[in-house]
Amino acid sequence: MNAEALVEVVLPGTVEPEGLQIRHGAVPAPGPGQVLVRMEATGVSFAEQQMRRGRYYDQPPFPFVPGYDLVGTVLATGDGVGRDLAGARVAALLKVGGWASHVLVDAADVVEVPPGIGAAEAETLVVNGITAWQMLHRKARVRAGQTVVVHGANGGVGSVLVQLAHAAGVRVIGTASARHHDALRERGVTPVDYRGDDVAARIRALAPAGVAAVFDHIGGRGIVDSWRLLAPGGTLVSYGSASTRDDEGSKQWPVLKLLGRVxxxxxxxxxxxxxxxxxxxxxALAKDRFRARLRADLTEVFAAARRGDVTAQIAARLPLDRAAEALRLAESGTVVGKVVLTP
Structure with missing residues (x-):
């Protein structure tokens, strides 16, 4: 471990992707209850796109190391951690800190990755998989034979949502730009171009009686259309405010408006x-319960991947020192799935 060096990507402020900084240092030692993870794959999520603009509603003050999740190998364990974790490949949900060659994580927050799933493949299923699984099964509680709408069906969360919904026997109407429609059709999705006129009317034509659930990461004024698409008994799950990514002003206000509508x-x-x-x-209120639920749900997602119900959607793999290029690519809106960073 001492022969290794720490490499991390720092977000210094509200900068363009090219303003990211590479920092070198000593590999830290795990403290009590911690493990040291050598990163094998981390990802570029929508959160980082918001964070570089200062628009993520509870991001830490600049400068900080972004990186919402990671997959890697446990190099060392701190006091109070079972030695059986040493050498294990694990996944962790972090919110920040994942864009680094070595990361300290509380041992209670890591989930072992089962054999047969590569690091990059597993990485695409951490925050995206947990989010998709919990929205689908814990919030919307979908049932076979129902119809749902997935906005951004080609995206990181959307592509996992689509596959998990199909595994549950659910029909999916997915919005995306026209260039992604063929790929969506191959996955059994009925595509709708979100850039066309009156998207809601075209969805209603496909599901005149309404839909069982709408999964909306866009927010803004369009959230009202999502609500109106629901059939009686239906569920709207709002999980972001992508439409306000480039806005100015308070970063909390778009979320507060969504909470008010809900x-x-x-x-x-x-x-x-x-x-x-x-x-x-x-x-914050029930850490042990949160961890148990996260572990259970990510285990379900990994099991779905091993069965073939979910296939990792990797848009590109780039080394950590090309994080600026990776972030620019993720923001381009031209890719399907997730951009993954590797050591």
């Missing part, structure tokens, strides 16, 4: 439900 809709006498999904919900 509260109002649920307070009205109707047979529909709305949620604002946050993968970190409950951690």
């Amino acid at each position: 509260w109002l809709w649920n307070a009205l006498p109707n047979r529909r439900r709305a949620y604002f999904f946050n993968v970190w919900a409950g951690r």
Whole structure:
């Protein structure tokens, strides 16, 4: 371990991707309850796109190391950690810190990756898989034979949502730009071009009686259309505010508006439900329960991958020192799946 060196990517402020900085240092030693993980794969999620603009609603102050999740091998364990973890390939949900060659993680927060799943493949299923699984099965509680709408069906979360929905016997209508429609059709998705006129009307034509669930990462004014697409008993799951990524002003305000709408809709006498999904919900108040749920759900996602129900969607693999290029590619809107960073 001493022969290795720490390499990490630093986000110094609200900069263009090329403003990311590479920092070198000594590999840290794990403290009590921690493990030292040598990163094998980390990813570029939408959160990092917001963070570099200062738009992620609870990001830390600059400068910091981004990186929402990672997969890697445990190099060392701290006091109080079972030695059986040493040498294990694990996944971890971090929010920040993953864009580094070596990362300290609480041992209670890592989940072992089963044999047969590569590091990059597993990485695409950590935050995206947990988010998709929990929205589909814990919030919307979908059932076979139902129809759902997935906005951004070609994206990181969207592509996993589509596959998990099909595994559950659910029909999917997915919005995406026209260049992604053939790929979506191959996955059994009925595509709708989100850039066309009156997207909601075209979805209603495909599902006149309404849909069982809508998964909306866009937010903004379009969230009202998503709510109106629901059939009686349907569920809207809002999980982001992508439409406000390039806005100025308060980064909390778009989320607060979404929360306000969700509260109002649920307070009205109707047979529909709305949620604002946050993968970190409950951690502060019930950390052990949060960890148990995360472990259970990520285990289900990995099992789905081993069965072939979910195939990793890797848009590109780039080395850590090309993080700026990776972030620029992820922001281009031209890729399907997730951009992965490797050592």
